[in-house]
Amino acid sequence: MSRILYVEDNDDNVYMLSRRLRKYGFEVSVASDGEQSIEMARSEKPDLILMDLSLPFLDGWAATRLLKDAPDTGAIPIIALSAHTMAGDRERALAAGCDDYDAKPVVFERLLAKIHALLQCRSGP
Template sequence: MNRTVLLIEDNEQNRYLTTFLLEKHGYSVVAALDGARGIELGKTANPAIILLDIQLPVMHGYDVARALRSIAPLQDVPIIAVTSYAMAGDREKALAAGCDGYIEKPIDPDTFVSEIRKFLPPE
C-alpha cells in the first residue's frame, strides 16, 4: 500500500509535528513549503493523500486544491485541508475548492493520524 503523504505547509513547527506523527505511524512524508512547490511535488511524489494548509505564501490553498484536482493522476487522491481557518463557511470553501476533508489547527496529536486514516483505503 502507498503510504506517501504530500504535506503542503509553510509553518516549520506545524510541518515538524505533522511529519513526526505520520512517520511514527509508518508514513513517508514529502513536504512543500508553498503551494507552487506542492503542485510540482504532487506530479512526481505519487501521494496517497495530500495535507494542505490553506494560508500559504505564493498561492492560496484554495487555488492549490483546484490546481491539484486538475492533474489527472491526483483527481482521486484525498486532499485534506489542515488549517487555522475556522470561521463559518471556511470548511465549505475548502470542500468547494476540491478538498475531501477539513481538520482545524491546532491539530490534536492523539487523534490526528486516525483522522487522516479515515480518508485512506483500509490497510
C-alpha cells in the same frame, strides 16, 4: 507504507506533525507553498495530501483546485488544514475540492482517523 505530502509553510508545524506521522509509519514529504505542492504531487504521486490553506505564492485553495482538476493528481485525497476556522471555511474547502477539513491546532488522533478513513476509501474495502 503510505506516502503523505504535507504542504505547510510553518517550520514548527512541519517538525511536529511530520515527526508524529513518521512515528506511525507514514512516509512524509514536505512542500512549503502551493506551487511546490503541485510539482511534488505530480512527481511523487502521494497517497494523500495534507494542505494548509494559508500559503505563500499560491494558496491552498487554488493549489487544491489545480490538483483536483488535473487528471494525474485529481484522485489524490486532500485534507485541508487551517488555523482560520471561520464560519463557512469547511464548506469552502470542500467546494475547492478537499476531501476533508481539519482545524489547527491539530488534534493528532482526530487527524489520524481522517487520514486512515480516506486511505481506506482509496484502496477499497
